[in-house]
Amino acid sequence: EVHLVESGGGLVQPGRSLRLSCAASGFTFGDYAMHWVRQPPGKGLEWVSGISWSSGTIAYAESVKGRFTISRDNAKSSLYMQMNSLRPEDTAFYYCAKASRWELPYPIDHWGQGTLVTVSS
Amino acid sequence: QTVVTQEPSFSVSPGGTVTLTCGLSSGSVSTYFPSWYQQPPGQAPRTLIYSTNTRSSGVPDRFSGSILGNKAALTITGAQADDESNYYCMLYMGSGIWVFGGGTKLTVL
Numbered sequence: 149e150v151h152l153v154e155s156g157g158g159l160v161q162p163g164r165s166l167r168l169s170c171a172a173s174g175f176t177f178g179d180y181a182m183h184w185v186r187q188p189p190g191k192g193l194e195w196v197s198g199i200s201w202s203s204g205t206i207a208y209a210e211s212v213k214g215r216f217t218i219s220r221d222n223a224k225s226s227l228y229m230q231m232n233s234l235r236p237e238d239t240a241f242y243y244c245a246k247a248s249r250w251e252l253p254y255p256i257d258h259w260g261q262g263t264l265v266t267v268s269s
Numbered sequence: 270q271t272v273v274t275q276e277p278s279f280s281v282s283p284g285g286t287v288t289l290t291c292g293l294s295s296g297s298v299s300t301y302f303p304s305w306y307q308q309p310p311g312q313a314p315r316t317l318i319y320s321t322n323t324r325s326s327g328v329p330d331r332f333s334g335s336i337l338g339n340k341a342a343l344t345i346t347g348a349q350a351d352d353e354s355n356y357y358c359m360l361y362m363g364s365g366i367w368v369f370g371g372g373t374k375l376t377v378l
Contacts, residue, residue: 183367194369195368198365207366243313243314253302255359256316257316257326258316259315261313
């Protein structure tokens with residue numbers, strides 16, 4: 149069974165940094181693309197970033213480009229998101245999500261439970 | 270900027286059928302690999318449909334995806350109380366980028 153567990157969320161001041169992690173199990177992590185999706189409390193879903201199986205293809209939403217960096221370690225079955233220059237509007241639940249195949253054009257088929265990031269002074 | 274449109278809310282009677290749609294501010298969604306996600310209140314999203322009409326593992330056949338005109342459609346037949354959720358579509362814009370619609374809040378009453 150696919151299992152995705154996010155960690156690293158918390159309260160952070162505007163302008164500071166935070167690193168999210170996602171531990172994956174139940175599948176061969178290195179064979180699949182991965183995504184981060186966020187959801188401000190009470191609002192809709194927003195796709196944030198995706199990374200292909202080999203890290204050869206990476207994409208970001210315009211709202212985070214230049215501030216967030218996605219990465220993965222296939223040997224550790226882990227996905228990461230380094231978030232810099234955080235803003236209050238980055239406050240959201242952040243979900244780790246698995247794609248159905250190895251490249252970014254393939255959609256999400258499994259989701260983690262999410263971790264909450266709150267950006268506030 | 271491309272906008273993905275969904276009905277903000279919809280209601281259906283228990284046992285009834287409802288069709289939710291997902292469109293683009295301009296053009297047809299048929300080449301954008303639409304997928305659909307269900308998010309019950311207070312829970313993480315769950316994948317229902319991907320690539321227009323392929324059901325995800327474990328999803329009952331009461332849920333089906335299709336293209337209606339220029340829009341992607343999610344049809345729920347035999348609606349049940351636990352279908353009451355927010356439903357989101359997601360479209361592939363190319364260059365590795367995906368975009369969600371604003372979501373439809375479905376009420377079963």
